[in-house]
Amino acid sequence: MKQNQLVEKLSLQAESFQEGFETLIKCGNFEEITKNFWHILRGSFLVTNIILIHKSSLDSEWKLAKSEVEIKKSDLAFLSKKDQLTIKYYEKKKFEVSVVLPLSDSSYLGILLGHKLDNSGFSVFDKITLQILLQVFSSAYDSFLNQRKEKKLVFDLNEKILQLNNLIDTGIELSRLEKQNVLFELALERIASITNASSALIIIKDKENKKVTDQITFPGKISTNKILRSKLKIESSFEFNKKLYQFVLSEKEARKGTTSFSDLDEMLLQAIARQVQASIENEFLLKQSIEKERIQKEMSLAASIQQKIIPEKLPQIVGYELAGINIPSRDVGGDYYDSIDLGEGKYALIMADVSGKGISAALLVSTLNAALYSYLEFNLPTTDLAEKLNKLIYKSSPPDKYITFFAAILDSNSGELDIVNAGHNPGLLLRKDATLENIEAGGTGLGMLDFGFPYTGQRLTLNQGDKLFLYTDGIPEAMNITEEEYSDERMIEFLRNNSDLVPEEFISSIVNDIKKHVGEAEQSDDITCLFLKRN
Template sequence: MKASTPKSSHAHRLLVQIESLQDGFRKLSKAATLTDLADKFATVLNRVFPNTETRVFHRSDHANQWQSLQLGGSDTGSLLPPNDVTYTSGFLDKASRSMCAVQNLVDRSYVGLVLTQQTGGTKYADDDVVSLRLFVQLFDNAYQSLLHRRKEKELVFALNHRVLQLNSLIDTGIEVSKLYQKTSPHQLALERAASLTNASKGLVRVAGKKGEKEETFFPVGERTRKVENPSHCITSTFKFGGKTYTFKLFEKESRHGILPFEETDQLLLDALTRQVHASLVNRYLHQQELEKQKMEREISVAAGIQQRILPEALPVIDGYDIAGINIPSKLVGGDYFDCIALPDGRYVLVMADVAGKGMPAALLVSSLHAYLSAYLETPMSLAELAGRLNKVICRTSTADKFITAFVAVLTPGTGEIEAVNAGHNPVYWLKNDATIQEIKASGVPFGMLDLDLPYTNEQIILSRGERVLLYTDGIPEATSEQNQLYESTVPLQEFLIRHKSYSADAFIKGLIDDIKKFTGDAPQSDDITALYLVRR
């Protein structure tokens, strides 16, 4: 067998080094920690440099001491340069039969290698130093790969954490927005915020305008102490309903101790406080809607009562034609009309208008109807009836509420009408000669003054073919889309004369149709009420 020549031996070593470089990178790229990387690297070098003890050292920067990355073995770290000297190349230490190398890594830390020949081993040559420098570069590449994988894991963890925070933010938004739950929305948001940001403590302070405040703590019952470092506290504030809501989180916890809060923690807290704000607004609007629905139900009941107060059908009076209408501008109105039959065969005609609209006006209409019905059962003059109504309305209404009214008593056989006018519009009496006379019979509105002011009555005789129109100011003051009044365009007296041949029902229908045509799409500004009497 032929002995190997130095040239062939060198080629063999070079082949081993190339294979070790290729195989080494595959092994080193699977290292999970720096210690694992050092152990795998030592194995690769021991293949290239047989009969060698390999030691791997690391230091975080040039000011720190070298630390061994392997357990056991001899202490050869003293062969590496001191901490105030750095090397980026290898060198031989012939006195100790060792070969060393130092490499500045990507994170500005350092790795140091010490290879020591065992007894009987081949002496290191300059070529070995060159090879070692190549393998040190291999370590540097593998270390960069380790850092990248570690960074990827951190990014994946951070991403998963953000996804968790986002999902929890959505869940919290759903929980906070629930209208019916025992836990207050700001307490729930505080608990979730502390959990998602890893805050050790938190509080919500609700302060009123007068200095009163309510505080909620997390954990429950544990008050927060003063935090000296501003970065260890984040705050978010909003105002609602005259109160200021302040959310605070303290001391972000981690495996490494207390850390400053991150920007995403502040964004998360702001998002949660916005959800609480929106929840409080929604609860307020929901409560307002419930109250509105309750009021609408009450108004609906009042409207039903008022409709029963107004006559469903007017009485049939022998020798007369009568018709009336009431169109409230709201669900309930402040106008009132009626034709009431008395036991002696006479009839009371009533037209009234309460100052204002809506529920207060409707209540006063009900009072007027009740008192009028009661007083009509007792014999008294029309002027005395008006005086009593004035006093009782004055005592049962507020200072800004009063009733204008026209009350008349019709004797069907003679056509006599006796009337009092309590501050109401004049009633139109259309005579057979096509002239109109106003029945004024003036007096103060009911409920305006609690004084014994006299009411004067007026008497007329309604002949056959003559007519009387009672109405409220909602008719002459009906407003068009151009903000014009009906009376200024279509004087009511002229309308009455033009339609003097109409029956009572036809007249009322024609009047309402004409008003609607005039107002168009303009909203109805006041109640519209009319009562029309014709003596045939």
């Protein structure tokens, strides 16, 4: 064939080459490309058989890509082992043509073409056509690889967007969950999903004894040991409220088996673990805040109860001067004092302290106050009064609640005092001549025991110039920042040095002295006292 005839014939084939190329680039996978290329070859060369084989690298094994006949091991001997394009033509052999076509991804396409059906042999035109078709395949394969690369890039980019989106959504959703089990399940589902982990686990341990208190897995039915035994795993943990929370991810999935977790996976795991930690901490702080609010409401109620019981004004006693004070602590204690006009020149002086603080203490003070006013109407000796109050408080209070109680009935005409001390701090009687008497006679605190033991009373006379000082333990036990107490000694010394002051001034001065001692420390207990002076 002359050259101009050859060119003309090839020109006529150009459209067919173009169509072949377009067919190949539309293929979605390698199998489809080779299948279509096989058909193109068959249409171009009327040969006995066509075998297409492929190997992923120079050293790897050939694998059948497309053939309608069985391929034998000996057939592979026709193929060059070189890493460059090799086209061989044979005469009187099983195959007439063998081709090894290197591809851009370092893989190779092998082609074996049988004899032409008309036994004409491969013409120059056929040889040029084969060259062109190899170029067509190579270009289509490059296009396929580029499309695949582009798809992978888009997929990877979408995956990163998904990871970021999931991370944000998970943070929001975790912060809304209150039940910890649901919180952990969601965290595991999300972290497994965004890192492609095959399974995930949270183990919660007691920090001190390392005992496992709970463990949650994803998927739910997978065994904890299987996850922990995995060689491909990453971990993250945090401690909160004496518990250790350990997160484990195992076996990062790939299309072919498993792979190692990346640095990004570790960062994502840490981020989710931190979000879980924040949710647990927030829940804990919320509960604390609710509890604090509840306590504050209780304290406020207790304070208002106590405020109504403590006298706003003390009675005027002819020939005497009397003053008292109650400064409740922030926690609202159960201190109580009163002076009650009993008529006929008699007055009851009361000082009491309920064990504990808060609403229960305030309610017990309220009970004592009501009972006291009721019993005092019967003009009972203070020992009988104490016995009756003991029975009542014993019955109406829980076992750990009791009241230390000091009562003195003053006959203002004679100065006589009928006194009982039920487990309270001793009353201090400072005589005009500076002699100090501790008044301790009595018995146990009200409500402590109900064995019917009688209370022992004491009778004393308050003469002109004598002073009676009653107080609760909030005064001697007032502590400064180094936990040093104000002390009985300092209180008595203050009493001795300042007893000539008018009672109101005396009380104001001792309170100032206590505050001076306490300094910046918080007031730990109620400060309550009563000062009576006979003119």
